Amino acid sequence: MLIQGAFHLLWFSVAVAVVTAENTVIVDTSFGKLQGVETTARNGHKFLSFTGIPYAKPPVGALRFAKPEPHPPIDGVFDATKPAEFCPHPTALLYIDDMPAGQEDCLVLNVYVKQLEHGPQGSAPASATRKSTTTTTATRKSGTGPIGDKKKVVVWVHGGGFMAGGATDYPAGTFVATQDVILVGINYRIGILGFLSTENEASVGNYGMWDQVMALKWVKDNIAAFGGDPDDITIAGESAGGASVGFLSIVPSTSGLFTKVYPMSGTGTSVFATAVDAQDHAVDVAKSTGCLDKELTLDRKLTLEESEKMMSCLRDVPVEEFQKLAPFSIDRAQFVPRVDGDFLPLHPSKLLQDDNYLDSIGFFDRTYLFSVTNSEKAVMQGAVDATEAGINGQEGVSGADKTAQIGKLYNNTHRFYLGSRLNIASPPGDLVDKAVSWYSRRLTENQLSTLVSDLTFIIPTYDYLNALARSKTTDAYFLYFNHYPGYMQGKHRGIVHAADLLYWFDIELEKWEKLLHVGIDGEFDEEDLNLQMMFTDLVGQFMKTGNPWHGLQEVLPGGWPSFDLRGNHYLDFGPKPVVRRHLEKDKKDFWLTTVPEWASSYKSGVPKSFY
Template sequence: MVDAPAGKFQGKELHDYNGEPFVAFRAIPYAKPPLGDLRFEKPQPLERIEGIFDATRPGVECPTPSLPMFSHYSKGNEDCLILNVFMRRLSSHETLKKVIVFIHGGGFIVGSSLPYIPGTFVNAHDVIFVTINYRLGVLGFLSLEDEVSPGNYGLWDMLLALHWVRDNIRAFGGDPTDVTIAGESAGGAAVSYLTLAPQASSLFTKAYAQSGSASSVFGRATRARKTALEYALSVGCLDGEPDGGVFNSDHSRAVIACLKKLPLEEINKFQAFTLDESKFVPRIDGDFVPTDPLILLKNSTYLRSVGFFDKAHLIAMNNNERSIMETNVKMAEMMLSEHLGLSREDTQRAFGALRDSAIRFNVGTRLPNSSQLALALKSVESWYDRRYGSDFLVELSSDLNFILPTFDYIEATTKSDACNGWLLYFDHYPEILKGFRRGIPHGFDLLYWFDFPVELMKIFVSDPNIEEMSEEDLKLKQHFSAIISAFVKSGNPSGPLTELIPAKVPIYDAQQRSHINFGPSPTLGSDLEAHKREFWKQLISEYK
């Protein structure tokens, strides 16, 4: 049992993949339940829990959309603001352990902390590992872009969870002054947002973002108010058309009051998936997100003011991030055909219109204020079509969700000599993956440091044919975990690589632009995806 400022917590012994024991405290609430009047509000701190809290059982997922594509997720429970604490064993706390807080992915729409069991990791590296839930989709990010409904509630949830860690983790044996935040996909984007948030600057010392950044298209709402009004209209909480007439704060209060009373099953009925808009995700609110992340990441004065340069940064992406975009494009075409009941000819026509809209949307996120967007679109279409043909949209959306945002982030670290950043490219081809999912697809890196059952990974990458990891992959898991652990403990991920790479692993800088090619035989590389980055640099300078 642990007696912390938040209460007394009874944990449980679990066993990792190798059968070794570790200790877990699960489903600990870190905020008041966001129910009733607290729905669509910033999270509220929880008073100290009376008695002994039973932290032996798994918690719940936050609500997710009621759509066929998300049928493998639980519908969730609104009382979901919980966190989990894992460790090798309870100690005397004479020597405090390093702390890592992991933020799950899922496009800010789905996912939870439940599958992320770090048993093997904590046993091998003796750190305190925290995983968290945060509100998703409509409940987490709906916004009317005003003081009544500013949105970003899911980001505020993460911030409150970090406050809980600062105030309580010492009781679990963790060092509250040395916390690493980490996340994958939407979690990676969240990590990036937290590094830019003034409110979070004192709550962590290191940041590891995998496959996502604050500038990723999937994590940046560009028309949050219009999306929210369309949604309110669809559930009977708005009279008239979303774009019609005057809409003031009184109208906002009426809409939010109505939405607060809706049953959860009604809240969950929203179309979360589309190629030409990012719905119910973080937005520029002038508070948590002061302005466009693309601007913030280039502003050295701002970065210095929020302590960005005082932290160590590990930024990573996989060699097959595009797999998720290929899945999304195929899914969109299937939805037009099957769910709308369109003929083959009508499906092709509708998908062509959607494709054009998606291209405009993606390019527009890089040129939000351009009066020459039409000319820029022609340049983009010509460049991508000549190189990728029918894969144009897949490649474009992959670049703007993963490749360019990764460099937006890592290049921000070069704006101060005092800042250390490393770029890791997971360049491996597991035997168990074939076809367009070969290599390291989006999300597959998680298999290399969490104890995921194979059945869950089949769902993650939508491949029912995945088998157990090979000996090579199990060895690679040890190496990858060691790199993350080294970063968590020292702020430098290169320690475990010194035996694998016969050269010093350099910090990323604006001249050499070096990165780690990580795989069974790691190497050093430089100027990753240079041709794409140069194209976009020239495009933006010409059409900004």
């Protein structure tokens, strides 16, 4: 918020916030003047909302399937009072009737803040409720926030399997109003437009990840204008957002952009989050959209010339054609981040083993909080059930053929998840059988969804915790959201995947049920409301101090130790939080010790690495 004026000094500038008669407020940033609006959170508290702020040029034309370019500074006043557009979703995934299909010009972010401070000694805030236009000023040092305490900042990366979702799905009014922090929600390209890759220079991929990096840079450069501390930023995300945050914490391009990291229900080693055979999936899209002959059969990789010709065609395809495709199956990962040697130098599992590399990018210099929920597998079971229903719903197909298709699906899914976990393209069949047998002996049902869930959530979380525990100076905290709310009225109980977000954001339960289809029916009771206050205090204190226990001192007087290799401490978080040790120890030992030992017993060269 640097502007030249009568109070200009060598090391100081004037910060100006203008509150208008329509309860709007204008913030002057180095990017330009942004007009936001005062609104009311679900708990009745007032806060300021700035939405739809473009941080990158529209990724259309030549910028489709290309790294983002910074949006130029804005002339005049930008209207940041309108809801942010979604990035294009596959239309088959639009479960909610009023969810827009999205548009390509979607690289925007939202900023939510309780109020803007002003005054020479951090005096009264600029109130957006005033009924006459008012100009207030605050003197500050160049590159810092307003005089007084700078607000802590969290950048929120939405989930949705890298193919759905958007920043607007996560209203944060209650959180920012009660914690007096700033939350920035970001959009990034998803699905085909965000991650299609030819595995060569024609389309490297990872565009959605580069979008996230650019958004972080925008926040670093401009958040001081809102009163935020650009030198103490937390990044957080859930599911695909958690995986994104995990990636951002282990790549060189984000060095210096944040100080704290909070991945929820996913990390950079989650199996669904790393693409395999990306060029094959790009070819499928090209065939579906007329950019390659549908009858073309390839037993080799495309040449660079062939790839460039294909990409030239794909840049002219109407976005609606991409949206007709539904790039999801439980037995593969496509149109998600990939190891490209640029954004992601090596597979995350390898990067996490290299302490010299991790030290060089500042991995150990940050503070971490990780969380999973007690019913993560419900979302995986839903995907399995939906896939089986689709197979069984085929007309003109015999029951035996349907059974065979389901059996093949299970086998392919087991092979894909085990192979991806072990970083081998074709895991030996008997190795797959041994892993499946281990689950079958412990479970009478839902073996597939449990195995898939474990390799998506709990085991990847341990990958990061174990790497961080090798440092004697890095704090990493582990939270297990273990609550059984009364509003869960279907066959699933507990906190299903993404239900923990109901305790952070002002998300309507009815909307979440339309999205998750898990039997949510009812409202928060007093226990849920108390749990919500504890959770937002916990997250807020993590942002402010780096220690989430500071938000729980009254209910957890004994403290919350950070994770280490000996203690394996975690917080069993529910109405009565308690510190425990060794969450899912049997699965942790199986995947981190037993299975790698089995794999190493095979002769060299049998499992062929695809990285």
